[in-house]
Amino acid sequence: MSVLHVDSIRKRYKDKIILSDVYLKCQTGEIAGVMGRNGSGKSTLFKIIFKTVSADSRFVKVDHKVLRGSAETRKEINYLPEYGFLPHHVRIRDAFELYLGRALPAGLKEDAFLLPLLQKKAVQMSVGERRYVEILLTLYSEAGFVLLDEPFKGLAPLIRDQIVHHLRLVQPGKGILISDHDAGRICEISDSLMLLKNGFLKKLRDRAELITLGYLPRESKSTNQSIV
Numbered sequence: 001m002s003v004l005h006v007d008s009i010r011k012r013y014k015d016k017i018i019l020s021d022v023y024l025k026c027q028t029g030e031i032a033g034v035m036g037r038n039g040s041g042k043s044t045l046f047k048i049i050f051k052t053v054s055a056d057s058r059f060v061k062v063d064h065k066v067l068r069g070s071a072e073t074r075k076e077i078n079y080l081p082e083y084g085f086l087p088h089h090v091r092i093r094d095a096f097e098l099y100l101g102r103a104l105p106a107g108l109k110e111d112a113f114l115l116p117l118l119q120k121k122a123v124q125m126s127v128g129e130r131r132y133v134e135i136l137l138t139l140y141s142e143a144g145f146v147l148l149d150e151p152f153k154g155l156a157p158l159i160r161d162q163i164v165h166h167l168r169l170v171q172p173g174k175g176i177l178i179s180d181h182d183a184g185r186i187c188e189i190s191d192s193l194m195l196l197k198n199g200f201l202k203k204l205r206d207r208a209e210l211i212t213l214g215y216l217p218r219e220s221k222s223t224n225q226s227i228v
């Protein structure tokens with residue numbers, strides 16, 4: 001088992017404090033949901049962990065290895081940005097070679113959603129199809145930890161289910177931090193939940209805290225019933 005430790009993350013833009021002193025821990029085999037209102041800093045936190053945004057303070061380590069530079073971070077951690085990363089003219093079959101450095105993983109060879117896309121280029125696919133491919137590329141990388149920023153956004157229910165299927169396939173060997181506003185699904189799949197609020201990341205004792213801490217509305221019975 002490996003453990004990702006993230007500590008002392010501080011970030012401000014001009015006079016606005018986004019992250020005050022964020023600490024989190026995730027171990028392989030765990031799916032950890034990171035919730036928070038729009039603008040609370042979830043994407044910023046993931047970008048800082050992955051080193052695409054600089055921080056005022058950052059400490060990230062996997063087991064005893066402190067990850068200071070981008071290259072060493074990327075060996076251990078992979079990141080699905082909120083907005084896509086696939087170059088337009090890469091053929092999907094080649095993208096797996098390019099990003100994973102190996103042929104299509106066994107878990108994907110029978111994937112009915114992926115197979116029709118393999119001969120296409122990214123530019124020839126819909127936004128949702130591209131997103132699905134990007135999620136697979138991120139999940140099936142060698143990295144022991146993945147950060148998924150809004151993986152379910154804009155995807156049809158069947159594809160969301162298929163993503164959960166792949167999450168379950170890779171979960172035994174990976175630690176997964178996942179942020180998305182599909183609160184029901186995040187609660188359903190996560191082993192632990194955190195809420196980012198006012199710059200602080202709080203580990204939640206139970207799902208009901210999403211209501212008491214003001215992320216989910218009290219009155220929306222239809223939403224809350226499926227979560228709490």
Ligand SMILES: Nc1ncnc2c1ncn2[C@@H]1O[C@H](COP(=O)(O)OP(=O)(O)OP(=O)(O)O)[C@@H](O)[C@H]1O
Nearest residue numbers: 013014018036037038039040041042043044045082
């Ligand atoms: N480059 C930037 N310059 C200044 N402020 C920024 C910059 N990037 C992000 N912010 C601010 O940082 C805050 C956190 O943004 P972030 O994108 O991390 O939020 P989020 O929790 O991911 O939101 P959402 O759920 O809407 O995606 C926001 O108030 C945003 O306006």
